[in-house]
Amino acid sequence: MTYPTEFPEPTLVPVNGVELEVFEAGAGHPIVLCHGWPEHAYSWRHQVPALVAAGYHVIVPNQRGYGNSSCPTEVTDYDIEHLTGDLVALLDHYGYEDATFVGHDWGAMVVWGLALLHPHRVNNIINLSLPYIERGEKPWIESMEQFLGGDYYFVHFNRQPGVADAVFDANTPQFLRNLFRKNEHPSTPQPGMAFINLAHSPTPLGDPLMPEADLAVFISAFTTTGFTPSVNWYRNLDRNWHHLAAANPVLPHPTLMLHGTRDAIPPSETLTDSVPNATVITLDSGHWIQQEQPAQTTQAILEWLAQQD
Template sequence: MFKPEDFPEAKFISVNNVTLEVFEAGEENIGNPILLCHGWPELAFSWRYQIPALVAAGYHVIAPNQRGYGKSSQPNEITHYDIKHLTDDLTALLDHYGYRSATFIGHDWGAFVVWGMALLQPNRVDKVINLALPYQERGDVPWIELMEQFLGSDYYFVHFNRQPGVADKILEQNTQQFLGNLFRKNVPLMPPEPRMEMIHLAKTTDALGEPLMSDDELAVFVSAFEESGFSASINWYRNLDRNWHLLADAQPIIDQPALMIYGARDVIPPFADIAKFVPNVEVLTLDAGHSIQQEKPQETNKAILEWLSK
């Protein structure tokens, strides 16, 4: 069982007009960097099982709480959470450490940022490993507009955009219950019900599945979001259509070697055409839900390290 006190101590690094709370390990491996990018509503702590394994394999591991999370800066402007700001943060972090480029590993929203790094800053990315969220084809219609057409106004991506502040407040009033209900495993796959899923998770006392983590681990997330609130991190969602426009001129093909890891029990489906946009991709599916690296840490570490060693 992981003990939260074993996690690296925070360092505060000023980059790109924000201060990031960064957790670093394996300084003895300087010259072989890996950057870990967490999802929502998560933290760098989501990588607690990967960091020791990567350090033992010879990597210098850098895991920031990205802007809007933990004790990292929370800019007031919604547009300061778009893909350009998020990738510029990572580029500036590389500059801070004196690295030209690095391997990037992302999960969930962090995977979106890593795909974005490869599109907007390809010379700074050596290899890509992403979990849960595959490459997103840009298409002809902005993403939120498209989701609203097919998934309705209560779909949480759409709700976050069309009713700003409503969900934020409910999540903040029920932080412990929301995160405890969200971070579950062995949740049966069922068709989505006509409701705002995140608000439902914040209000229900009848969660499906089993707890994903120990009470002590969950307390790290609860404490962080009780302090930070949710609005800053939800602002990432409020830039999806802006991101769609910002990526208009990006060359859509990612040439770097890539590993895409899906969870067989995740609600996010695989992207059948991923190799069309990421020709050097290897695809792997683990018997896990959405929080792949926390639910199946040993299997995730084995997959990552074997792929990196090729």
């Protein structure tokens, strides 16, 4: 794979029974950047050079199910214990006791889970888009189905396994081109499953998030792996709810939470109840914050990290 924007060369690193494709650069304090769905380590391309220049050892894995990392076939191999176990093993591989972890979207979910299950391996948390989700009394998919219905994508992925994956696989370029947009005008939700509708839509909304050459990296990666491995992360949400039952739900770690004003995921009104040392910054952005507002995202991260030293 040739990357149109300068990006480190990958290495395959054996961890936790799988291999992760890892992009690393720099030296100094370790910082691990965790992508979301349906993304790739390359989604952090704008942040890596600045973090390296600021004196960080930047470690950017394609997590299991993505890129050239291992794609196990068992659904249960993508639960929070496996995903956080990969990151712990990655720290062990590089000889670090702990690190700053940065997550976007599903990557943020994994970073929250890592801080819950392995709190001593995390020194700072920086999460984008997805706030801490309190565990609640009911498993998450059961609650979402009750309040958001069967067509909500989390629920659909679980209750109709394989249906959405097949549509994404059959329409990969169109789906990703339609998904990675910015400056979209609000529209009336259509009936049915939103992401399946998006994969079938011949006309993208808003403006392209990235140049075609960058988009080609994502299209190539998902054309190779298909979407089932990454969608399997969603199929473990209720299993994750059970895995986290014994964890202390309060995270004392210094935390930076970045939101986009036009993101469909709303900020948490109760974040500091569970994350008491959280700083919240809002940027003029949609969901793909670090790619849509790269300079502002990088500046916010570096300024906040400088205050933690």
